[in-house]
Amino acid sequence: MYHKTTGYRIFSVFNYLLLSLAGLLCVLPIIHILAVSFSASAPANSHLVGLWPVGFNLESYTKTMNNPNFIRAFLIALERTALGTFITMSVITLAGYVLSKDSASFKSRNAYAWYFVFTMLFSGGIIPSYIVVRNLHLMDTIWALVLPGAVQVFNMILLMNFFKATPKELEEAALIDGAGHFTILFRVYLPLAMPAVATMSLFSIVGNWNAWFDGLLYINDYRNYPLATFLQTIIVQQDFSKLNPDVNELKNISQRTVKAAQIFIGILPVLVVYPYLQKYFVKGIVLGAVKE
Amino acid sequence: MQFTWKRMLGLSLTALLSFSLAACSGGSNSASNGGSSNAAVESASTDSGSNSSSGDGGSNAAAGNVDETGWDGSKYAEPITLTTVKGVGTNYYFKKGETMENNVLQRYMKEHLGIDVKYDWVVTDTNDAYKTKLRLMLSSGEKMPDVITYRGDIETVNMLIDSGQFMDVGELFDKYANDTYKEGVALNPDTWLAVTRDGKRMALPILDYAYNDDMLLWLRQDWMDKLGLQPPTTLADFEKIMDAFVNQDPDGNGKKDTIGLATGFKNTFLGWMSDISWVFGDYGTLPGQWNLASDGTLTYGSVDPASKQALATLKTWMDKGYISKDSGLKDETGASELFTKGQAGAIVGRNWLPDWPFGDLLNNVPGAKYKGYPLPAGPDGKIGAQSGNPSVNGWMLINKNAKHPEALLRYYNFLFDNWANPAKGSEFENGFAEGYDWAKLPDGTITKDPQKYPDLFPDYADRTHLVEPIYYSLTFEGARIPSLYADTMIKLANGGKPETPYEIQTAAIRKPENIEAMKIVLDQKDIRMKNYFQGPLTETMKSKNELLNKLINQTYSKIIYGQASIDEFDSMVESWKKSGGDQITKEVNEWYQSASNK
Amino acid sequence: MSIHKNQPYSLRHQYGQERIFGMETPITAERAGAGAGAGSGTGSGAAAGQHTGKKGFLRRTWPLHLMLLPAVLLQFIFGYLPLGGLVIAFKDYKPYDGIWGSAWAGLEHFRYMFEYPDSKQVIINTALIAGLKIIFNIVVPFAFALLLNEVRKSAFKRSVQTLVYLPYFISWVFLGGILNDILASDGIINTLLHNWFGLQPILFLGDGSWFRAVVVISDVWQQFGFGTIVYLAALAGVNPSLYEAAEVDGASRWKQTLNVTIPSLAPIVIVVATLAIGNILNAGFDQIFNLYNPLVYDKGDIIDTFVYRTGILNGQYSFGTAVGIFKSVVGFVLIVIGYRIAYKLADYKIF
Structure with missing residues (x-):
């Protein structure tokens, strides 16, 4: 009804224009980056590439993908992303569910909540974390990549707040049916919070996919790097101030095209996964889930 | 689900235990003299540790003109082990099946010098990963390897020196370094300044070409x-x-x-x-x-x-x-x-x-x-x-407890003698190894193009780059004689005919503008103003x-x-x-x- | 279950109350639980009958502890154990001496931080830049999500939603290069300004005030797609029957936005905002580091770039840690205050 009024129609036109403009503003740099990644290194290094490749070539991609470690790194990244997202989502869903209880029904909840919030702000830093991981003998295992960052407190708190929005009537009804906490979580809370779960999964997926520094720290064998870490190693980094170069070394210095390709590869999972997850953002699904 | 649960529980519990154990041993380490006492941490590097001692044990048995270190004049009669750590440069390429730990140079050195280099760890050196790892190793009290080579900021070198784990190398250098190395060091009186503590020389310089940083x-x-x-x-x-x-x-x-x-x-x-x-x-x-x-x-x-x-x-x-x-x-x-x-x-x-x-x-x-x-x-x-600062591009530190501290110098000497400026017809005339960084065409000419001649460069993983085994050496580019680059360029600039393999190669790859520029640099060398402060x-x-x-x-x-x-x-x-x-x-x-x- | 049948009524009832937090918030729920809800109680008569049984069940809390266990353990190991390392803020940390073996320095590093002549300016810069970022990074994504919510064409909505998320993935090393290009004295922005308005080139990154604006705007541009997703998720959770109820009341779209949409999103906004103020002293190292230069030290130098220059890379771990503790304490205190305020004013517990 409302969308038939003249005022709303005018608003709609402006709205579409504004949103298109915002979309454009965000996609232009991406196009620029794509253009750089497909350009010859000389114009790219000299910042002469705009929105269209100059001296089109695929070298930055072939260079990256021809590397014998590429496939392996890609697979390890997949494994890490799958495992990491699974662990994170399991852990924060369980914890988020419990914390969404009010303190009247679960007295310890406040203490637990602060326990987690505290770690959002205070962290021991690289060296102690490294010592912990090493003493757990997790070095060179995939667990060193997925466990230390598994508890995403920010996401946990968001999820908890989404859970809080679950109508208590539903929970009570389930209780009457004799359901336990796990049943309530999986049959009542999760279906209702699907948009939030999809969001947190997305954050976790892109986070795992793009994390690279932990790979450098915790994986001693560079053949076992996940993709993001591997891509970092593709970029030639030289301390020029002390460089007494070999001609052969110098030829390899064409960072910008490779960097651009790397950014694009980092974005890929979003382009692949996000459209799929977006179906959970559709309004109305909530009621449908409850009806059954 | 349950699988993960159990797994995590198990992990967490062992985690707790091992952490508390390690925390204790870590504490005692730092209180005591460090070094050899790091038994708790040693498990990570048992492999290299045990090898090193067994190799040494056998040295007494060797006979003849073998000196007290087990060196017979050209190699260790009984192969010895040298442990180190490595940051693999992003410009290092390997043939299929080869790694930092197992490659043509590694095998060559073991066979011809009796020096078996073992790595406690290897990291791809990007975003200062090698430096970070070194510092983590220092911080967490891990056992230091026999040799640490470092190229980069002097602060990290100072930190290594200050750790007290490394020896005064002055005597070693005087006794074992060959003349080429000594002359290169003597070229600039300031070479040792950066690593001198109370008159003691705490690290060996890795030499590089002189006049290369002039403007x-x-x-x-x-x-x-x-x-x-x-x-x-x-x-x-x-x-x-x-x-x-x-x-x-x-x-x-x-x-x-x-x-x-x-x-x-x-x-x-x-x-x-x-x-x-x-x-x-x-x-x-x-x-x-x-x-x-x-x-x-x-x-x-x-x-x-x-x-x-x-x-x-x-x-x-x-x-x-x-x-x-x-x-x-x-x-x-x-x-x-x-x-x-x-x-x-x-x-x-x-x-x-x-x-x-x-x-x-x-x-x-x-x-x-x-x-x-x-x-x-x-x-x-x-x-x-x-300009005018020492032609040093990296430092090597030797562990106080190394069994064979002199081995590193023998390794470097060998490269100075055979690699830095190879004679015509000698082993490394064209590069380190045929099929790696060079190959011979049927007509006898030398090629360094793996893309054009895939058959002559077998087992390449990535043909866009030449595999250069010399990068795998402990001393980065093998060995460089500081004066050699400038001397060669001057000779070429003055119309001299390239004769030695090094000169021929330089003439082939250096652009004429580059050669001309080097002449200008040497002509204006009295404008150089060096930085007189070279201390920590x-x-x-x-x-x-x-x-x-x-x-x-x-x-x-x-x-x-x-x-x-x-x-x-x-x-x-x-x-x-x-x-x-x-x-x-x-x-x-x-x-x-x-x-x-x- | 047949509960949904009752919902429209109760929801509509509460819509009339214009509560800040809409229907599906815990306030409503708690009231329902306590039997004090004005309207929702009617819908859950059956549940009320089982009240005692429910209480008994909920008193058994061990399953709840169990469900928290994985997170608690992981956080203990990887979050709390390393905290021991913070002790180096009070020591003269020398790597080889180890964390425990290094000599005590007391509050020396904290004193250095506050006696540093520019520290006041640096802290002001940090808080100002971070504060502006926090505000705009809440307002812009929120507004953007509301606008997207008005889009009926699903394909368009999804496309825009995806596109605006993309800048989030561009590293500042690269983005800094792009900004340097387009903001250069002969870059596209200055060229346009010159051609259209005849302006002399503006040194956007070489002038303190412009620099702050560039930093905030580019950060918001990079982040807002990320923030938008959270609000879109929240929007998807708003019960459509609320809108139906509002339309029955003849509310205009604008009224509906004011009375249904915004109240429904308010809890999430408050949560995000409260957690964000913990970052008041994190103004974005990667970004500033890639954009700043000596000309804008006055207004653009922040705590993290300052610490970086003192040489955290060169092993001054103790000082870096001391500054980190200072930042964390300030952030924590602010979060506690935000938590209290949210609880007092809005009657909402954010965590």
């Missing part, structure tokens, strides 16, 4: 010719050239879009490329380093009155558009892009710029030409440019350097941009002195006294 002026020769300009000999000449570059449309596109000099001083006024410090040199000082004053003391160039004159000159350049309005926002590489995209007509940098980044210029601007020139002289005829950071430097550098960089930039008057320089000097500069000057001179009295 010269590069001009767009096609612009010079087009505008009919003469080579500059003075700063005034150079200003005229820049004026022509700005106002006479050298690129002929009808727009006033060109500038004179490509320079950037976002990070420093003493840059390794796109340098601006030479303008200060024209007034008799160099910023950001310690210069020798006429009274024999060291003074800091950035607060020298001569710097004020240089800044005044730079301000006029900025006003007239000779240098980019964005110069203050650009670092060395960023500024060089002004030259490589064809906007700037001049840049000051090293002799090898034709190899990089000038290749980009030729690609971006068809028909562009560049040529090297001596730096122009200042109003009083002064010229000064950075002094106490006051540690706490005040950040503040003082910020003060200087900020004031300099603001003066050049006209955001502050030139007289701000004087008040800057005042507050520099008060805020710790005077104290640092005192400490630097004390260090200089003690270092030069030695």
